[in-house]
Amino acid sequence: MRRYFGTDGVRGTVNQSPMTAEFALTLGRAAGHVLTRHLKHKPHILIGKDTRLSGYMIESALCAGLTAQGMNVLLVGPVPTPAVAYLTRSLRADAGVMLSASHNPAGDNGIKFFAADGFKLPDEIELEIEQCIDALPPLPPALEVGKASRVDDARGRYIEFLKAALPRGMRFDGLKVVIDCANGAAYDVAPRILRELGCDVIAMAASPDGYNINKGCGSTHPEGMTARVVETGADIGLALDGDADRLIACDANGDIVDGDRVIAILAEHAASQGRLQGGAVVTTLMSNMGLERYLAGLGLDMHRASVGDRYVLEMMNELGCNIGGEQSGHMILLDYNTTGDGLMSGLQLLAAMSQQEKPLAELAAGMNLFPQKLWNIVMPERRDVLADAAVASLIAQAESRLAGNGRINVRMSGTEPKLRIMVEAEDEALMLDIGDSLTREISTIVC
Structure with a gap:
């Protein structure tokens, strides 16, 4: 059983277990021991962070633990999560770490590890680190501690990496773009690269103060972006989350283009150019049936993984697919990067x-989405409620009402004590009735 690592690293409220300075120090020592014991050279690990005030504290504590255990640390400062994945590879580091709680509010933070190849650490390595936390190894001799140094050109390196993924010479001169940076990790690089590519850029939420990350802005609050697009007559709006691994877009009319629609557009475009591998995309259990039907009409398959980019990536590798993602805007384009990259x-x-x-x-007009809604049940504690026979019976009864013209997905949150209930159906009134009833009935059992 995992005690600290969730589906996306360690995450929690700052100054509450496990997101404390003491734990970050201990985690640094444990990770340093596990990650370096098979290496024959002085190991290097790269640390990036988003714009949360607590990032300074967590960074310092983690850095102390890693250097105490003998690792050299490369500090790149505030950069997007996908920049850490890229820079870990580019700088030939032995591992990378991103300090971020993604789309969560400023009071939360997280610690996410990457392997030397830019992919997330395998489950078995994370479990080994967890075991080491409870039995820390001896500290190395005094002269074998590591050192920390700063990488000053990290953002510029990432910008050039992004440009290199576009066809040579491609520019977007005259295109008016609203970019919502969520007061997060992309506050600098997102407006910069768009301007360098010729866009007329209207930047929003690009003034982080340590407290305002994701606050009423970004991919979880795209209404500000859509209003600005309509107000300024922009051609497109792009909203990132706090660590810039997600994207929600909107068209010139202010209509939202979510992750499902973006996947459809990118998959159809890649297929037309002969670049779509596996003749399919990988999504999650939350992706809309409308996307599945649209892709089928193009002769393309859609495979569903468990919720979480980790599981999307695993299935993409298994099936040989190069495009995958989540409805929430977490798209993985394996031709270019090893993790979700909003920019x-x-x-x-x-x-x-x-x-x-x-x-x-x-581009987005061809796909008709089914009405879909998500309900959350906050529970006193995390537990396996789906194993409860009464809960399973309620779900089965609800599914029978859909008669194959919709879906129900009930799952535990990967990071919080919440039960998430998703219902979609061609008939919106039926969808709402089933969701309201199911949420009410399950609540009486689990709360």
Whole structure:
């Protein structure tokens, strides 16, 4: 059983277990021991962070633990999560760490590890680190501690990496783009790269103060972006989350283009150019049936993984697919990066618009989504409620009402004591009735 690592690293409220300075120090020592014991050279690990005030505290404590255990640390400062994945590879580091709680509020933070190849650490390595936390190894001799140094050009390196993923010479001159940076890790690189590519850039939420990350902005609050697009007559809006691994877009009319629609656009564009591998995309159990039917009409398959980019990536590798993602905007484009990359997804969306000479509204018009809604039940503690026979019976009864023209997905949150209930159906009234009833009935059992 995992005690600290969830589906996306260690995450929690700052100054509450496990997201404390003491734990970060201990985790640094444990990770340093596990990650270096098979290496024959002085190991290096890269640490990036988003713009949360607590990032300074967690960074210092983690750095102390890693250097105490003999690792050299490369500090790159505030950069997107996908930049850490890329820079770990580019700088030939033995591992990378991103300090972020993604789309969560400023009071939360997280610690996410990457392997030397830019992919997330395998489950067995995370479990080994957890075991080491409870039985820390001896400290190395005094002269074998590591040192920390700063990498000053990390953001510039990442910008050039993003540009290199576009066709040579491609520019977006004259395109007016609203970019919502969520007061997060991409507050600098996102407006910069768009301007360098010729866009007329309107930057929003690009003034982080340590407290305002994701606060009423970004991919979880895209309404500000959509309003600004309509107000300014922009061609497209792009909203990132706090660590810039997610993207939610909107067209010139202010209509949202979520992760499902972006996946459809990118998959169709790649297929037309012979670049879609496996003849399919990988999504999750939350992706809309409308996406599945649309792709089927193009002769493309859609495979569903468990919720979480870790599981999407695993299935992509198993099936040989190069495009996958989540409805929430977490897109993985394996031709370019090893993890979800909101800016990369946004640039590829602009490239599709440019090469097809079509506005985003036209590219997104072909897919009709089923009405879908998510309900959350906050529980006193995390437990396996899906093993409860009464809960299983309620879900089965609800599914029978859909008669195959919709879906129900009930799952525990990977990071919180919440039960998430998703219902979608061609009939919106039926969808709402089933969701309300199921949430009410399950609540009486689990709460």
